[in-house]
Amino acid sequence: MAQHESEVGGVTVALTVGDIVEQPDVDAVVNAANAALQPGGGVAGAIHRAAGPGLAEECRPLAPLSPGEAVITGGHRLPNRYVIHCLGPVYGRDRPEGELLAACYRNALELADRRGLASVAFPAISTGAFGFPMERAAEAALGAVLSTAAQLESVRLVRFVLSDDRALRLHREVLLRLLKR
Numbered sequence: 001m002a003q004h005e006s007e008v009g010g011v012t013v014a015l016t017v018g019d020i021v022e023q024p025d026v027d028a029v030v031n032a033a034n035a036a037l038q039p040g041g042g043v044a045g046a047i048h049r050a051a052g053p054g055l056a057e058e059c060r061p062l063a064p065l066s067p068g069e070a071v072i073t074g075g076h077r078l079p080n081r082y083v084i085h086c087l088g089p090v091y092g093r094d095r096p097e098g099e100l101l102a103a104c105y106r107n108a109l110e111l112a113d114r115r116g117l118a119s120v121a122f123p124a125i126s127t128g129a130f131g132f133p134m135e136r137a138a139e140a141a142l143g144a145v146l147s148t149a150a151q152l153e154s155v156r157l158v159r160f161v162l163s164d165d166r167a168l169r170l171h172r173e174v175l176l177r178l179l180k181r
Contacts, residue, residue: 004172006179009150013142014159015171020123021050023161024079027117028072030108032125033085037063037071042128047083051076055083067094068103072111082117084108088126091133101126101137102144109148112155119157124167134167138174146178 004015020029020043032043037059039048048055054076062071065087072084086108089100104125112120125141126132145158162168 004168004175006175008146008179009152011145011149011152011155012157013145013149013175014157015168015175016159016161017163017165017168018161019046020121020161021046021078023121023159026080026119026121026157026159028075028082028084028112028115028120029078029080029161030120030122030125031083031085032123032128032130033059033065033087035064035066035087037065037085043123047078051078051083059085068100068107070104070107070111072115080121082112082115084111084120086125088130088132091126091131097126097132098136098140101132101140105141105144106148109145109152109155109158113152116154118154119159120155121159121161123161124163124171127167134170135174138171139178142171142175142178 006013031047034040058073067089070086075081086104088104089097127134127137
């Protein structure tokens, strides 16, 4: 499995290619949710299928979400204790896109930290059906993680689970560029 790791403020930022529902060693996986927090396509569909119908039931009273918001539920049939649901911005519609996307990552990490979780795995939020260009999304996501890392008390691993080698290379380039600043 292709991979890259960097240490930032006591937090390991890991980049890997894989499947978000197959991360048994992390406390929480992040769902690139829709506003209704219901099963859909992409990441949300995969997480809901793997977690089972109890996840949609637990989500129902927490909806709707606004872009940038995050909520937490149990993991149900996933190997993870929790699912953190984030509504990413739709590129070209929800503005300011970069700030809203960064807020997803920040809010998810702060939620995980308040729960005392040690590890969180993120997909590339908003880069699928929501049309966010991968490099700009990586800049917002990784920038938010790097700026939040020092304030985290319990979270020690932030993993980005990416769909392919191209996404991994792009995230690695962005991460290394941000670390040099």
